[in-house]
Amino acid sequence: MDTNSVSPLPPPEAPLAMMEVEKTPPGSPSANDMPPPPDENFWDKIMRYEEETENTWNCGSWFEYLLIVILSTILLIGVLVLTLFWVIYYRGGFAWTENPTLQFNLHPVLMIAGFITFSGFSILLYRLCRCLKHIYVKLAHMFFHACAIPCIVVGFLAVFDSHNLQEPPLPNFYSLHSWLGFVTMGLFALQFIVGFFSFLVLLCCENATYGCRAAMVPIHASFGLVNFMLAIATCVTGLTEKVISAQFPEAEKIVMNSLGMVLVAIGIVVSVAVRRSNAPATAKVYVTERL
């Protein structure tokens, strides 16, 4: 590792300085909250805030970081285990084309594996992984998203088949769940292609593509999180459709609703992990902004 590489916990002054720069854009009205001394310029302000806040922001940051990592790992693996449990214990397991009803069971498992577990780890890894060189983090981010692709494709084929092979065939792209799923899959494909070309292929001529890649970063990050939230919305509508469409036993309904709540909890943990700026993760809050 070169001397410039990231340490697991950079000195607190670094992120603090950045956070304070955020809060005091030059020319903005800070008069309401904390009037600056007259004749103080922008850099003086930063220095002052840096000193002031040095002792304020440190406590709890490693704890928060660990909490996010542990909680999200439990939830992302837990949701997949819970889905497998539901499908195998209550819905009779899996099959391919010979039994459309059992073939359908592949759909929730593979979609949750692809869109939630793999994508969730990929997002969090990019955001929280600070001990590796940035290119390795990027490659791992791409690898996890690439793992999601076969899951999504097979999961999509499974539901398509399970509709078409029924007697009589069920209509496709009929419900809110399917419309949302279609948008989610389209945005996922777009994000993967754009991300792959912008942040890996264009690295071949680094300096020439700097402006372009810089402009893409916040777009890719925003739409990545939007895509994850879309995936969660699609999952909860799918679960709701399923739970309402048939008379399931009470215990199974509770399992399905709990699965929905776990999915929503994942949405909360991931969006807070990505947005929070006083977690130690903020030591690298700007990793997502880097190219």
Added chain:
Amino acid sequence: MDTNSVSPLPPPEAPLAMMEVEKTPPGSPSANDMPPPPDENFWDKIMRYEEETENTWNCGSWFEYLLIVILSTILLIGVLVLTLFWVIYYRGGFAWTENPTLQFNLHPVLMIAGFITFSGFSILLYRLCRCLKHIYVKLAHMFFHACAIPCIVVGFLAVFDSHNLQEPPLPNFYSLHSWLGFVTMGLFALQFIVGFFSFLVLLCCENATYGCRAAMVPIHASFGLVNFMLAIATCVTGLTEKVISAQFPEAEKIVMNSLGMVLVAIGIVVSVAVRRSNAPATAKVYVTERL
């Protein structure tokens, strides 16, 4: 307005400087992307990036800002109009306790008015409004959220009554939709109380509470957006429940699914508007970070 107040479009250098500070935390590995010249310190780097990017980030920013404002206004009002249309044209309008089925119709309208339209405008206004003093923006943010409260309370009573007054009474807090709704309402109440005390009441002793308020800002902003996404997830599960639970005419189903898609579009526009950092909105990207 004092000389320190916010102009509608600050000079591009200001936000650019901030954005670049974000991207180049001191001690972070920029070697992969753009190796800095040796012996360059942090402030030199900022100045260099500021000069370099001055011409890169300007185009399209007013256009994007206007697009977000216009699009979100259309969507936030449109979703309420579409809900009213659905409920009045297809579901027979409103009633109070004399007719539980018609009383239920108040539930989607009032919940969408409170959790989506009022809350959505409140979030966007806080994020995008840059021509007023910050305290006025805060008060408007609180006012819009306060307007949401009666909608939510009456909307909640409407569904509660419509369940209890049925023969036989329908069970409450039974579905994923109701669980999600419960969490959403709880988080809304918590956010309102914490926001009110932290950012308005504690202003009475500004300097003493600075650290506390500073620590609350990112938490309030993150959980505010989480709450909005939760509200959207709750709405789409509610719509899905309703559309699956009965045999509605095809046209009505399409209206209901479209309503779900508009809600999801609102989620996308609001989260992108709040997160994007090369919109002109970024001129005040840190408004959300201020106290």
